[in-house]
Amino acid sequence: MDRASGMPRRRGRIATRTATWSAVTALALSLAGLAAVPASAADVNNVKNAGFESGLTGWTCTANSGTTVSSPVHGGSSALKAAPAGQDDARCTQTVAVEPGSTYTLSAWVRGGYSFLGVTGTGTTDVSAWTPDTTAWTQLSTTFTTGASTTSVTVYTHGWYGQSAYYADDISVYGPDGGGGGDPAPTVPAAPAGLTVSGTTSSSASLSWNAVTGATGYNVYQNGTKVTAVTGASATITGLAASTSYSFQVTATNAAGESAKSATVTATTTSGGGGGGGGALPRHAVTGYWQNFNNGATVQKISDVPSAYDIIAVAFADATSTPGAVGFTLDSAGLGGYTADQFKADIKAKQAAGKKVIISIGGQNGTVSVNDSASAANFANSVYALMQTYGFDGVDIDLENGLNATYMTQALRALSAKAGSSLIITMAPQTLDMQSTSSAYFQTALNVKDILTVVNTQYYNSGSMLGCDGKVYGQGSVDFLTALACIQLEGGLSPSQVGLGLPASTSGAGSGYVSPTVVDNALDCLTAGTNCGSFKPSRTYPDLRGAMAWSTNWDASSGNAWSNAVGAHVHALP
Numbered sequence: 001m002d003r004a005s006g007m008p009r010r011r012g013r014i015a016t017r018t019a020t021w022s023a024v025t026a027l028a029l030s031l032a033g034l035a036a037v038p039a040s041a042a043d044v045n046n047v048k049n050a051g052f053e054s055g056l057t058g059w060t061c062t063a064n065s066g067t068t069v070s071s072p073v074h075g076g077s078s079a080l081k082a083a084p085a086g087q088d089d090a091r092c093t094q095t096v097a098v099e100p101g102s103t104y105t106l107s108a109w110v111r112g113g114y115s116f117l118g119v120t121g122t123g124t125t126d127v128s129a130w131t132p133d134t135t136a137w138t139q140l141s142t143t144f145t146t147g148a149s150t151t152s153v154t155v156y157t158h159g160w161y162g163q164s165a166y167y168a169d170d171i172s173v174y175g176p177d178g179g180g181g182g183d184p185a186p187t188v189p190a191a192p193a194g195l196t197v198s199g200t201t202s203s204s205a206s207l208s209w210n211a212v213t214g215a216t217g218y219n220v221y222q223n224g225t226k227v228t229a230v231t232g233a234s235a236t237i238t239g240l241a242a243s244t245s246y247s248f249q250v251t252a253t254n255a256a257g258e259s260a261k262s263a264t265v266t267a268t269t270t271s272g273g274g275g276g277g278g279g280a281l282p283r284h285a286v287t288g289y290w291q292n293f294n295n296g297a298t299v300q301k302i303s304d305v306p307s308a309y310d311i312i313a314v315a316f317a318d319a320t321s322t323p324g325a326v327g328f329t330l331d332s333a334g335l336g337g338y339t340a341d342q343f344k345a346d347i348k349a350k351q352a353a354g355k356k357v358i359i360s361i362g363g364q365n366g367t368v369s370v371n372d373s374a375s376a377a378n379f380a381n382s383v384y385a386l387m388q389t390y391g392f393d394g395v396d397i398d399l400e401n402g403l404n405a406t407y408m409t410q411a412l413r414a415l416s417a418k419a420g421s422s423l424i425i426t427m428a429p430q431t432l433d434m435q436s437t438s439s440a441y442f443q444t445a446l447n448v449k450d451i452l453t454v455v456n457t458q459y460y461n462s463g464s465m466l467g468c469d470g471k472v473y474g475q476g477s478v479d480f481l482t483a484l485a486c487i488q489l490e491g492g493l494s495p496s497q498v499g500l501g502l503p504a505s506t507s508g509a510g511s512g513y514v515s516p517t518v519v520d521n522a523l524d525c526l527t528a529g530t531n532c533g534s535f536k537p538s539r540t541y542p543d544l545r546g547a548m549a550w551s552t553n554w555d556a557s558s559g560n561a562w563s564n565a566v567g568a569h570v571h572a573l574p
Contacts (some may be wrong), residue, residue, distance in 0.1 A: 001289055001315055001363045001398055001428065001458070001550050043255070045172040046096050046104070047155065048181060051076040052169065058094050065090035074109040074137045074169035075213045082157065083165040084113070090166070091158035096173050097180025098146050098153055104175030105255075107141035107216065108157065113164035115140065119173075120154045123147020132432055132439045133164070133402040135371055139216055139231050140438075151178070170214075174255055189215040189252040191260040197248075197267040198234070199413030203241075204450045205267035206413055207248055208234040208406055212259070215252035221261060223247055231438075234406045236447045240269050281356060284573045285310035286566065287426065287456050287499060287548035288555065289360060292316065294334040297507070297553035301338055302346035302357065305552045306560050308567025311356045311426065311454075313396045315551070316363040317386060324375025324411070325382040326361055326368055328390070347391045356424050359386050360396035368399055376407045380414035387419060394424030394453070397444075405443035412444075416451045427455045428501060428548070431462035431475075431484065437491045446492050456499035456548035459484060460512025467535060475512045479533040481522035485544075486537050489526070495541035501548040504555035504562040516565035519547055527573055546570040 048058040082090035118128025194210035249261040288309035317328040433441035467483025503509035525532035
């Protein structure tokens, strides 16, 4: 969320560049369901120096943007690090020999900034894949078929203009030997180590383990039966019975096969009554962010927030000197002498009126980092302490500078174990963070789905984006809201966990403001199939949670026009 009037987020410019075609094309392919096809026993990796163990030999990077590093690496002792600049996306390429008329699997492990992987010159359809910022190694994978006369293709990686550096390792083009040599085929990976139970509820168990070199995925076994397959080193198993013990094991997989099973761990679910995260919220709810700072919008007390808002997110808590921990101090001076005692009393009054007041973590300038088990515990402990001090009902995750899905999941489950089933958990990812289920934000939301209240994606400051139909939509339209929300609705979240996040006025964001009428039409389209634009979802979502505004202060600066219109419409939904 923006702290300054009209200030676009640093990332807001990304999708407005003419080069956006690259990103949206990549996502269109991923939305079309391209899946990696396991290599056959005779297949080879046709990429040379695939793990960058010989420096950049065989690779060419634009504008001298690439180098090799010894840490972090996915496998071996070296990896590629490429740093984009304002006019350069740090594109690194290799020409790879292939067999005509053959199918290949292209994959790579990436981390860091926005990361893209693709191939050109296939003679048929060139393909690509991408992922937003990630602090853990993530596999990108897709397939392509060569044309009847194609004997070589160009494989590439790149980042995004002016964004942080990305890392790539273990790049492969598995398929028939093109005759150009390459790296050896993979061997069966080792069994995963370090399997632990990171959290439980009455109906789920969360697991994590150490990543295995050379693995492209993992299988999770419950009481000896495979129950799910994942690409990362964590998983949440749902649908379990309360107060019941379950045994779990994990195996690692790649094109060569499946490893032996890991050591067994036992998870015991909690007693019934936990989870859900919805509390006493109405079926359709409105979220509003309340500013604990003065940036030109109307200064408010919590008591000034209109009753149309069901969830009030106090913005923001930020990092302390303890890794992962957050702190909050009321800006009494900036808020006209508003005291902590008045603040606490106003929170209680809102709760007595049936509202929820939560603490939002981060914002545009937030620096909270939860990247290991210790910082996850610190996060949970510090948020719970703020809940006890001020009476907050829960937490909002608005980390716009990236998060680690594994450890944020651990943190939220630890907080849930402390706070109980009444805990409210909301999220406010940027638009790009919810374009793919492979993104860290989306993964986190799915990991905590059983205790998650709502994800209010920020549908602004983003430029054009892809909808769930693979078409590009410009922000500021009904189609943009409905086609992008469809990604979350069809990507695994419950409709009751999906909200539309918008600026409350033209001053609330750099771009993307739409009139309340457009918001209302998008809500109608998604819940009832009426008032749609050119995009009409294949089905309706009558349980859609509602909408979110940045902020209640900017809303007040415009006479509460947003909450008066959208609030009434949300609460009138059937």
